Amino acid sequence: MPLMEPDEAAIAAGARALANGRLVAFPTETVYGLGAHALDSEAVAGIFAAKGRPTDHPLICHVASTDALAPLVAEVTPTAQELADAFWPGPLTLVMPRSDAVPDAVTGGRDTVAVRVPAHPVALALLRAFGGPVAAPSANRFGRPSPTSASDVADELEDAVAVILDGGPCEIGIESTVLDLTCDPPQVLRPGRISAEQVEQVLGGPVNAVASGPARAPGMLESHYAPGARVEVVAADLVGARAAALDASGVRVAVLAPDAVEGLPAAALVLGPAGSPDHYAARLYAAFRRADAEGAGVILAVPPPAAGIGVAVRDRLQRASAGR
Ligand code: TXA
Ligand code: MG
Secondary structure: OOEEOOOHHHHHHHHHHHHOOOOEEEOOOOOOEEEEEOOOHHHHHHHHHHHOOOOOOOOEEEOOOHHHOHHHEOOOOHHHHHHHHHHOOOOEEEEEEEOOOOOHHHHOOOOEEEEEOOOOHHHHHHHHHHOOOEEOOEOOOOOOOOOOOHHHHHHHHHHHOOEEEOOOOOOOOOOOEEEEOOOOOOEEEEOOOOOHHHHHHHHOOOOEOOOOOOOOOOOOOHHHHOOOOEEEEOOHHHHHHHHHHHHHOOOOEEEEOOOOOOOOOOOOEEOOOOOOHHHHHHHHHHHHHHHHHOOOOEEEEOOOOOOOOHHHHHHHHHHHHHOO
């Protein structure tokens, strides 16, 4: 049983496993990561095998501090330094031209690398104990929602990992903001807790936010964010009627909404109220997983307002609804 309380011995065991080319699942403030020694191509190949993920999908390199960025990138530009100072440790991933140290296995053969310093004490302890960069995508099987608890990871990847460090539920609950610094102005490839506006404030210049739509970042497939149930994004005032219609046609309906919804069919699975956009983000993937576990055919999701992390939640709902 690889699931471990993240005490000193478990962190040391995780660091040893990484050094030996094995996989270690660890908590971050966003979602759980499936980590491997980033400079060991064979170890990184193990991530793709465990996840069933296509090998041209690039991975994020996790490091313990901004000092550890320089060896991975061609140059630490003033922009990168400013953003690191402002947001690291934290849920912002920076895409930059890579150095020769980073293997093709990590970048999917691209000449850029994605890097972040996670804001979670267990992740940081593991990274410090290991002493090098850790390549880690979200610790789910390909095509499943990202895991936000250690048991989510164990359900899907227990056999593939040496250690799962149990850090409890993830605080943010959706993946980091991915910002491409190889273009001018910088471009958000994946929205997250840190908004384009927050980045603009730090840089004192424009940042291209993304509208929802087809994947901009390599490997950011719609289906990547989808549960088994079909997701329908609906307005709050229409959810009751839609739930009744689906229920009448024999479909098990799950409902996820910021506020309590009145007048749902008795058989409906109520996944909320999800509350504020931050709470909604923190509960989103657990709600998807619960709907699947309870055999829901359709999830009716009322989106949060498009402000702050609400933008990112709406992006994930959109992808989930397009994914099946
Ligand atoms: O919050 C997160 O970012 C989590 C935790 C574990 O840190 N990780 C995560 O990894 O979400 P993953 O592999 O599921 O998503 C990484 C995404 C890729 O799908 C891709 O969109 C983008 O980061 N990415 C990675 N390297 C890139 C590159 N060189 N150029 C452009 N996008 C890249
Ligand atoms: Mg992922």
